[in-house]
Amino acid sequence: MIEELVKIDHQLFYAINSGCSNVFFDWIMPILRNKYTWIPLYIIIIAAAIKTYKLKGFYLVLFLAGAVGLADFGSASILKPTFNRTRPCNDVSVQANLISRVPCGSGKSFPSTHASDHFAVALFLITIFYKKWKVILPVGLFWAASICFAQVYVGVHFPIDVTFGMLFGSLVGFIFAKLFLKFIPFAV
Structure with a gap:
């Protein structure tokens, strides 16, 4: 059962990492998965929350930071050492067919901390603001999912890694x- 799951995971990995290969993705995916790309968005979220909702906005930012902090810590410091899965770019069984588009890093692969962190942000904001802004659901999910896709595309995570990271962060x-x-007490 586990061997079959790993086989499917590797097949999906190659389908994304090699099969979706194109010039546009080669350009955009490393940018999407770069943590520094999203700093302006985080600053805007923090500033807008505090400006619009004052003290409640400050508390919103604290709870959001708590969610990201727990998702990040749980993924990177508890789950990754527990499962100890090698990244695709460091896995000798897949390196021959891997297209590595960013430096690999020495960390472990399961679960994806990028996926955990970004889905924690997305689900937090979707849960808070969905009643007022229905568009936040598809936009938030697309944003976080595109970062997960990018992690597989550039060769640093397997699909199961980002899927579990997505579920944990959500x-x-x-x-x-x-x-x-x-x-x-918060009303949008």
Whole structure:
């Protein structure tokens, strides 16, 4: 069962990493998965929350930071050392057919911390603001999913890594949003 799952994971990896290869993706995917690309967006979210909602906006930012912090810590410091899965770019069984588009790094692969962190942000904001802005659902999911896709495309994660990271981060973001709404009277 596990061997079959790993086989499917590798097939999906090659389909994305090699099969989707094109000049546009070669340019945009390393940018999408770069953590520094999104700093302006985070600054805008923080500034808009505090400007619009004052003290409640400050608490919103604290809860959002807590969600990202827990998603990041749980993924990078608890789950990755527990599962100890090698990144595709460091895995000798896939290196021959791998297209590496960014430096590999020495960290482990499962789960993807990029996926955990970005889905924590997305689900937190979707849960808080969906009633007011329905468009946040497809935009938030597309944004976070594109970063997950980029992680596979550039060769640093397998699809299962980003899928589990997505699920873990989504759960953390959703729980923190529900806690925020429970403890901070907030109406958008």
